[in-house]
Amino acid sequence: MINRVLVRTYIGQAALLWSACALALFAFAWVRVWVSSLVDMGQFRTILEQFRDFERFAPIGFDALFTHTGRVGMTFDEPIVILCTVVWCIARGSDVVSGELGRGTLEMLLAQPISRTRLLLSHAFVAVSGLAFLTLSLWAGIAVGIARTTITETVPPPSFRLPFTAFEIPLTTGGPTQESFPMSSVVDPWVFGTGVFALFAFGFFILGLSTFFSSLDRYRWRTVGAVMTVYVLQLVIFGLGKAAERLNWLRGWSFFNCYRPQKQIAEITSGGMSAPWRLTGPDAESWFGPGVYPLMLIVGGILFYALAIAIFRRRDLPAPL
Amino acid sequence: MLVDPSLSSINRSSGAGDPHRGGPSSVNVARNFAGANADCSALPAVRTVGLGKRYGDFEALADLDLTIPRGEVFGLLGPNGAGKTTLIRTLLGFIHRTSGHAEVMGIDPAIDSVAVRRQVSYLPGDARLPRHMRGHSVLKFFADIQPEGDLDHSLAIAERLELDLRRMVSFMSTGMRQKLAIAAVIGSRAPLLILDEPTANLDPTVRSRVLEMVMAAKNDGRTVIFSSHVLSEIEEVCDSVVLLRRGRLAHRQSLSDLKARHRIVARGSLGDANRATGSMIVPDSIAAFVPSVQCDEATGRVTIETSGDLAPVLPWLASLGLSEIRVEAFGLRAVYDAVHFDEVPAL
Numbered sequence: 135m136i137n138r139v140l141v142r143t144y145i146g147q148a149a150l151l152w153s154a155c156a157l158a159l160f161a162f163a164w165v166r167v168w169v170s171s172l173v174d175m176g177q178f179r180t181i182l183e184q185f186r187d188f189e190r191f192a193p194i195g196f197d198a199l200f201t202h203t204g205r206v207g208m209t210f211d212e213p214i215v216i217l218c219t220v221v222w223c224i225a226r227g228s229d230v231v232s233g234e235l236g237r238g239t240l241e242m243l244l245a246q247p248i249s250r251t252r253l254l255l256s257h258a259f260v261a262v263s264g265l266a267f268l269t270l271s272l273w274a275g276i277a278v279g280i281a282r283t284t285i286t287e288t289v290p291p292p293s294f295r296l297p298f299t300a301f302e303i304p305l306t307t308g309g310p311t312q313e314s315f316p317m318s319s320v321v322d323p324w325v326f327g328t329g330v331f332a333l334f335a336f337g338f339f340i341l342g343l344s345t346f347f348s349s350l351d352r353y354r355w356r357t358v359g360a361v362m363t364v365y366v367l368q369l370v371i372f373g374l375g376k377a378a379e380r381l382n383w384l385r386g387w388s389f390f391n392c393y394r395p396q397k398q399i400a401e402i403t404s405g406g407m408s409a410p411w412r413l414t415g416p417d418a419e420s421w422f423g424p425g426v427y428p429l430m431l432i433v434g435g436i437l438f439y440a441l442a443i444a445i446f447r448r449r450d451l452p453a454p455l
Numbered sequence: 456m457l458v459d460p461s462l463s464s465i466n467r468s469s470g471a472g473d474p475h476r477g478g479p480s481s482v483n484v485a486r487n488f489a490g491a492n493a494d495c496s497a498l499p500a501v502r503t504v505g506l507g508k509r510y511g512d513f514e515a516l517a518d519l520d521l522t523i524p525r526g527e528v529f530g531l532l533g534p535n536g537a538g539k540t541t542l543i544r545t546l547l548g549f550i551h552r553t554s555g556h557a558e559v560m561g562i563d564p565a566i567d568s569v570a571v572r573r574q575v576s577y578l579p580g581d582a583r584l585p586r587h588m589r590g591h592s593v594l595k596f597f598a599d600i601q602p603e604g605d606l607d608h609s610l611a612i613a614e615r616l617e618l619d620l621r622r623m624v625s626f627m628s629t630g631m632r633q634k635l636a637i638a639a640v641i642g643s644r645a646p647l648l649i650l651d652e653p654t655a656n657l658d659p660t661v662r663s664r665v666l667e668m669v670m671a672a673k674n675d676g677r678t679v680i681f682s683s684h685v686l687s688e689i690e691e692v693c694d695s696v697v698l699l700r701r702g703r704l705a706h707r708q709s710l711s712d713l714k715a716r717h718r719i720v721a722r723g724s725l726g727d728a729n730r731a732t733g734s735m736i737v738p739d740s741i742a743a744f745v746p747s748v749q750c751d752e753a754t755g756r757v758t759i760e761t762s763g764d765l766a767p768v769l770p771w772l773a774s775l776g777l778s779e780i781r782v783e784a785f786g787l788r789a790v791y792d793a794v795h796f797d798e799v800p801a802l
Contacts, residue, residue, distance in 0.1 A: 137600070139596060139599045139600040140600070143585065143588075143596060146587065146588070147585070237583060237586070238581060238583030239583045239584065239585055241549070241579045241581075241582075241583070242577075242579060242582055242583065242584060242597075242636070242639075244547075244549060244572075245547060245572060245575070245576075245577035245579070246572060246597070246600045246601050247569045247570070247572040247573040247600075247601065247602065248569065248572075248600065249568075249569050448551075450549070450550040450551055451549045451550065453540060453544065453579075453580075453581075454579065454581050454583060
């Protein structure tokens, strides 16, 4: 299915980009967890409450964010995380055919006894493994961040609220006290496994899409342009679907609708560790369980890969320019 | 042009036997094509029948019947766009034929191009190598990936070509990259070498070394398909050559026959005996050695073409009373020009 010599070469080709993205994701996740501990939960709630009118644009309801787990889970929707993942996927996916054709190296490569399918699968093996390890490096960053971070929270003095009034009567004469505790005591890093899988599925879909366009084309810049066009269009469709109630149906036409890491993490809080992997909805109204959405992205990615193989096998390879 | 009679029964109508159009009949035809001779080692290195490649209205290759025997250095010649590279790329399965059939080392590239490429080591006209690798890694990569690859042989060739293998490909000059590609390709022990303009971008010393390597490959019993625009190189190394023109096989020439041909240019006249016929009368005893005699009465220029040994012709030549006699080898240039300018060469 794959060729080990090719795999070794592709690893060499992609090592620098992978290292940069992995380092960025690991460091960002760690710093992100630490930064989230700097903002007091009370202050965070106050800030967020001011934006209640715009809650529908958020990937998840605000109430789910008033926990440390929820705040760390926001990492999966951070632009830097999405950017690193997308850069890896488009860079590697677009390289396989149109990149090699553009550089003229495909001629020498395919002069060797390797089938086109094997070449594409060897490339896919490196790209998908790289994506998996990238998402794992994000998870590692989160885990290290959780293990190394101490949360300091302001605890108000005990008080008594008068019934039917807004008055609070302090029960002690002392002021608010500060309490410190390790983040690992309130946040379990295993909870984010579902978010990591969602990010992987999202990346896999883009990887498949890029590979599909690459198999059609002979110029890498055009492949990247085509993938970015689809990406932006899908993002706009998703944004429109969220912006207006009557355009809600548009969300179903965007693959971004299937990327729901924060919702899946929130499912764990309410339904336990197995809740985000459920394939059926809890009631008759919601057919799909949260586990269906990443699977849709995975299936989409596989379909794009299958199309890419079919096209690449049949097409005439243009001579190097 | 050599056409194997065993192939004449193949349906040559366009598409009927095209394995790429699918269907059982196409596979059967392909099997019959190879099955004529079960012993693959006895088959020619390359055999095509009615091979064609069409891009819309443009015919890149048309009705090409070609046989390349094993153990030969076989030249491919033709102007730019004649179809040389298209032929090579079709044989390797890079592009899919639109008509006819082809076999490389007894295998149809449309059915199993991987098996074909297992037997072939190919140097493209513009060989591009992975720029992120060092020279040594490139040679190791190709030696590892090709079953007939031989790293030691490639390294020996690289050393002979005075190549610095520690350098990254991206920092190599065009000539160095070409040398590296040559070391990777000729270093392989594959029985068929296909070299598309191997000496492009090389200095004269390296050119001659490459030609020596081609001859060495031939002496090892390997077949070499040598595509070039440099006529002198083809004359130097090839056993036979085909000239392609507008996608069609225009002419096939054995180089040993060509080397026995001469053109004698001299000053003189027809003489009274010949003037009546408008041409020189060649005695029957040497007629086979003199296929063509041309005389321009106005300029007094006589051109005699000979074929084979010159010795029997010389006494007759001496009797003609010609002056300023110049004997030239009848080079490939003359054949090429004749084909290129749409003349039928007198061969």
